[in-house]
Amino acid sequence: MATIELVIKPRKGWQPFGFREAFLYRELLAFLIWRDIKIRYRQTLLGGLWSILQPLAGTLIFVLVFNRWAGIHSDGPPYSLFAFVGLAPWTFFSNSVSNSSNSLITSQQLVSRVYFPRIFIPLGTIGALLLDLTLSLSVLGCLMIYYHWALSAKVLLLPIFIVGTVMAAAGVGFAFSALNVLFRDIKYMVPFLLQMGMFVTPVIYPVRYIPLRWQTLFGLNPMSGMVLGFRYCLLGSPVYWPLILTSLLMCLIFFFAGLMLFRRIERFFADVI
């Protein structure tokens, strides 16, 4: 084995992303994801069913409250399909942000006792939630069969939006988890921000409710474009491409900005946590 020489010295300012090191430790990331999945539903009766029940129950409530009582209608498909496809990426995003924001402070022992790329802590929680996203997409498959709604070739574009959603969630998660180490205020801010976020994201309403000239601006919320993209790929909903492209760009910006901020604050973690 080649001898690795490592120089430990004070780090100042912005840091490189450390992709190489992350690659060296990739097995550990897999273990952390595996741990999160293993422990999430330990000692529950329904176990993994919870990850399906959450979006299903959400959809049911949305159908009752927004569709039946408030009279909000979809942009084509049955409202329950419409709501479910919006909820799937949003639930993933929202759970990812809230879990990863607290991930560092709940792993205090790891941070102050052992070295590995810190980024794996928020990344691991997000990775584990990808399983939930997969499960809810398979439930969607069942719903689509039930409603006789056919998939088109547009589904091939879905991976782009999944990656975009993961990047947006990771970027926000990186930034919040790191800031949470310095200021626990974040812990109280996140649930509130996520609640607000759902209303500025077209999860329960179709995007046609937004005037067209505001739509590109609307795309500054990366999740707007992702939710619309999910609907486009799975249900064939109409899209306004400038919005989608703005959002995709925002996903990249969120991801790298979050990563940079995380790398910048990282060196204080063990001393401050």
Add this chain to the structure above:
Amino acid sequence: MSNVIEVRNLSKQYRIGGVKARNETFREFLATALKRPLRSFSSSKNYAHDQYFWALREINFDVAEGEVVGIVGRNGAGKSTLLKIISRITDPTDGYIKVRGRLASLLEVGTGFHPELTGRENIFLNGAILGMSRAEILSKFDEIVGFSEIEQFLDTPVKRYSSGMYIRLAFSVAAHLNPEILVVDEVLAVGDMAFQKKCLGKMNDVSRSGRTVLFVSHNISAIEHLCQRGIVLLQGKLAFSGTAKDAVQYYAHRAMGGAEDGASGNYVDLSQAAGRWAQSRPLLRRLEFCPEDGKSLKAGVRIGAPLTIRVHFTLPAPTSSFDIGLGFENLLGQRVFTAHSAFEPIRGHNEIAGPQVFVCEIPSLTLVPGEYVLRVWMDIGQVEVDKIDNAARFQVIPSDYYGTGKSPWNGIFVLKHHWYLADPEENSAVAPEALPAIEPPLG
């Protein structure tokens, strides 16, 4: 041999009060961040008025390949900070460390154990966190389980384990780490006696396997036993570096107590003694040593020589129910002998409040050569009212105690004893256990 660890001018500064002192609140942080964007996380120059504390100051040392180095120091001397920097958990403030080779550090056993996971699952998780690959863990799995002695509970969540089982499993994973350089912090004091012995044995194997080990412990006998080299840290500075034996001696002598400053000649002023506990006010004032022939205590006390210790103290109220105790401890922290005035059958009592002197006469001090720490305390009505842990320190030096020119050096104390060959005609008239024996050496 080449150096695998090079530590140069290593310093680490902490801000007292942590982040609070920097940005009192989130509000204030936002205010600074808005005023000077991008500078809010930058260096400490802007906060020069804050309280700082150097946990480490300009540390320099090298560790050669295959060396087992012990690091000793009191609490707060910077040992853990040093290990944290070497393990890359925290950054140094200044200086650097060069590490050549795969390094694994064990600052604690069971890091990353999750209570909800089973023993089996935790072996994999903990192994991965400590830097083992999946293949490595798989190949050592049986060995780890065997060492931990918890086979039956492998599929039980560790939250249902007893604390002993938990620690055994945690140590077993750690013990099977196989890095080129191992950094260990006080992980030996775990488990029951039998398991501790096993752990020490394992550490012994590791230290003999040609691996480079950096080992921090309060257990100086373990350091002396396991390490070749020793480093003493004193208030964040490197105070001594040499053989493990010398380092332990130095540590015991310099670092442990405030005794060396007060001991001028045969008097030890106790008024400023460090490591004192007093119920209300300090009553013990001074120790006066009277070795044989009016010699100086600094010259050391010969084995078997008489030693008189006069304890000067203040009696706060007239009473006859007061006692003085003297505890003799060796460098391993073992109490080897206790002299207590309550052991004296006939003693005169001076029931006058105020300064008094209690004299303890030891006709023959039969301790093995070495350094001893004296602990002194005072009881009134059988309640401890004043005590000093490291009141004084003295040396017992070799002498011809047995009259053969051979000086005893190991064991704890010396005892007059006789050897003779039994008359071949008689069949062992004296049972062997009737003869006094010298204690076997420690460790």
